[in-house]
Amino acid sequence: MVTFGLALLLVTAGCTGGVSSRPADVVVELDHYTSAEAGRQFRSVLDRCAERFGLRIRRQNVPVDQLMPKVLRDATAHSLPDLLFVDNPDLKTVAKTGALTELSQYGLSGEGFYPGIVEAGSYRGKLYGLAPGVNGLALFYNRTMFERAGLEPPETWQEMRSAAGELTEGSTHGIAFSAIASEEGSWQFEPFLWSNGGALDSLDSRRSVEALEFWSGLVEEGLASRSVVNWNQNDVIDRFAGGNAAMMINGSWSLSSLDDSGVDYGIVTLPTPSPDIAPKVPLGGEVGAIPETTPERQRDAARVLGCMLERDNMLDWTSDHAYVPARTKVAEQYAAERPVMKPFVEEVATGRARTAELGPRYREVSQGLADAIQATIAGSTSPREALERAARIAANAD
Amino acid sequence: MTTNTRTTSGTSRPRHAHRKPGGHRERLAQWTFVLPMMLFLLLFFCYPVLRNLAMSFQEWTVASFYEGGSPFVGLDNYIALVTDPIFGRAVLNTALFTAGSLLFQFVIGLGLAVFFQRRFPLSGTLRGLMLLPWLLPLVVSGAVFRWIYDEGFGVLNQLLLGLHLISDPIPWLSSTQYALTSAIIANIWVGVPFNLVILHSGLQAVPASLYEAAALDGAGPWQRFRMITLPLLRPVIAIVLMLGLIYTLKVFDMIMILTGGGPANASETLTTWSFALSFEEFDFGQGAAVGNLLIVIALVFALLYLRSIRNTFSSQGERG
Numbered sequence: 001m002v003t004f005g006l007a008l009l010l011v012t013a014g015c016t017g018g019v020s021s022r023p024a025d026v027v028v029e030l031d032h033y034t035s036a037e038a039g040r041q042f043r044s045v046l047d048r049c050a051e052r053f054g055l056r057i058r059r060q061n062v063p064v065d066q067l068m069p070k071v072l073r074d075a076t077a078h079s080l081p082d083l084l085f086v087d088n089p090d091l092k093t094v095a096k097t098g099a100l101t102e103l104s105q106y107g108l109s110g111e112g113f114y115p116g117i118v119e120a121g122s123y124r125g126k127l128y129g130l131a132p133g134v135n136g137l138a139l140f141y142n143r144t145m146f147e148r149a150g151l152e153p154p155e156t157w158q159e160m161r162s163a164a165g166e167l168t169e170g171s172t173h174g175i176a177f178s179a180i181a182s183e184e185g186s187w188q189f190e191p192f193l194w195s196n197g198g199a200l201d202s203l204d205s206r207r208s209v210e211a212l213e214f215w216s217g218l219v220e221e222g223l224a225s226r227s228v229v230n231w232n233q234n235d236v237i238d239r240f241a242g243g244n245a246a247m248m249i250n251g252s253w254s255l256s257s258l259d260d261s262g263v264d265y266g267i268v269t270l271p272t273p274s275p276d277i278a279p280k281v282p283l284g285g286e287v288g289a290i291p292e293t294t295p296e297r298q299r300d301a302a303r304v305l306g307c308m309l310e311r312d313n314m315l316d317w318t319s320d321h322a323y324v325p326a327r328t329k330v331a332e333q334y335a336a337e338r339p340v341m342k343p344f345v346e347e348v349a350t351g352r353a354r355t356a357e358l359g360p361r362y363r364e365v366s367q368g369l370a371d372a373i374q375a376t377i378a379g380s381t382s383p384r385e386a387l388e389r390a391a392r393i394a395a396n397a398d
Numbered sequence: 399m400t401t402n403t404r405t406t407s408g409t410s411r412p413r414h415a416h417r418k419p420g421g422h423r424e425r426l427a428q429w430t431f432v433l434p435m436m437l438f439l440l441l442f443f444c445y446p447v448l449r450n451l452a453m454s455f456q457e458w459t460v461a462s463f464y465e466g467g468s469p470f471v472g473l474d475n476y477i478a479l480v481t482d483p484i485f486g487r488a489v490l491n492t493a494l495f496t497a498g499s500l501l502f503q504f505v506i507g508l509g510l511a512v513f514f515q516r517r518f519p520l521s522g523t524l525r526g527l528m529l530l531p532w533l534l535p536l537v538v539s540g541a542v543f544r545w546i547y548d549e550g551f552g553v554l555n556q557l558l559l560g561l562h563l564i565s566d567p568i569p570w571l572s573s574t575q576y577a578l579t580s581a582i583i584a585n586i587w588v589g590v591p592f593n594l595v596i597l598h599s600g601l602q603a604v605p606a607s608l609y610e611a612a613a614l615d616g617a618g619p620w621q622r623f624r625m626i627t628l629p630l631l632r633p634v635i636a637i638v639l640m641l642g643l644i645y646t647l648k649v650f651d652m653i654m655i656l657t658g659g660g661p662a663n664a665s666e667t668l669t670t671w672s673f674a675l676s677f678e679e680f681d682f683g684q685g686a687a688v689g690n691l692l693i694v695i696a697l698v699f700a701l702l703y704l705r706s707i708r709n710t711f712s713s714q715g716e717r718g
Contacts, residue, residue: 182658230661
């Protein structure tokens, strides 16, 4: 009988525990910055902002691939956090469920922010999420190897391919990137797709196919390892930092691990098909959103979010975290102070929201695209065939 | 469980008493023993299974979680699955993965079990060491295998290249041609100790006198193995194969860590596909449908197993 009673007690406790037992001055926050350093930096900005309003933060964080499943679970149990930082291409998916509140009612607006990130934070013309900082992809090159070979960092696809060819030797590949079967794989390919005039809603167009031909050609010609299909972006950093790749495509978040590794590197904007085309990178980073809870809790969360978006806090956090400030003016000043971030700031100006063309359908299409990339690189499917299949998936996506 | 209750109550109660005053209390006591287990099964087994079944007939998307609206769509999820080009590949991969793993795990396990039946110096220690793959968390062994298989730096390719068995490194995990085989090899390594342990303990029950008698009659090692070891080991073999089958059908972590079901779905099995549908594409209805399919397959084999056990027991009963 005791066991039974105990079990019942545990079950009931499990059902109610999460929601009710929180004091009024606590703001529950959820994000996916799980690394110790990123977590600490984020925490300090959160705490600073909470203190100003006499609030306390209860921070939850989960690995990035578990964030959306957790949000969905919380939504079912009606125990969503007060403040939610979600990867920007997922924002529309969450907004579509109706769980988020519009930011304009708290006096927050996207004015002065990069249009790309405001687009990523909007759903059906209403603003649901804003980011303190954004990130993007650029080309990292190993300065020692380039100088030894007498090469200049590449600006066009052609230059990138020939530089990679010259620097491929033994176990060192010319270039490393991620073509893993998830969002990371599509996100790395998208700048090449877009700068060639391809588009996510016309994946079977000639321009899109050409872009994938270039991408898979890098592996076919042996300029990049065949293992790219299993590498996530952290694996790519490891290869580059270990001197096993002369160039890599990666984001600004890799700066801190690269500085620790002691490799001498330079960064340029991503190469495009011709010099007169500006790079078009997808905007990365997380947007803060306020789920529907109670009016008081929503107000408190909005205060904290608003404070994080202020100029000084934005600057602080983005320089710690190697992100680009999401406000144009702040970013300009930031680029002047931190030259290493300049290529990223330049790219963000022309950056696009991944969900701009497709809205919540993006997730499914992106998965189809990642599969197409894999089928071309790892299998024997031609780029045209693989992309035609992806385009069919995109057409059926809802 | 039922048989147990029956025997204990049968022996404790005097045969002539129809109803003793304590009977009611005793019945209550019986229920208090059974109840926690039943409650556990209902909560953590029946409820999820039924819920999963219901989910597979509903259109269950991201919006369903917040608004709760999940319209009944009949067999739509199952039809969508069967017409999906990945379906055939996932079923075939699951079959290949299960059959390949099981065959080699069993043969290697049986070979080792027979080998360790002899006593030789350090045999105990060696047998203990053989358990290692089983003791390691799958995440750890998976990560190690990823490293072993790496095309450029992996120890496996270096070894094969060094021995001049291959002239070009093999893309173990990054080619659609090899990914599934690599996952099977890793899983065989994980599964051998389980087969070894159970089969070895089964061998202990075979009386040594039988072997001595057979040897006196002039039976060679192969004949002794075929005529004595195999028949007497049959019930144990059935258990090993059946449990192995159910374990292997549901293997998820090893494949997820090695290849994530890729590249290009080359190593996608029903388990990884169910995960991808539910938690990457957020189509929980279809994910649940794949899960149900797995349950049905496992159930069919479990029933076959129960039947074979019954046959074994009844034939033993006849013999005794």
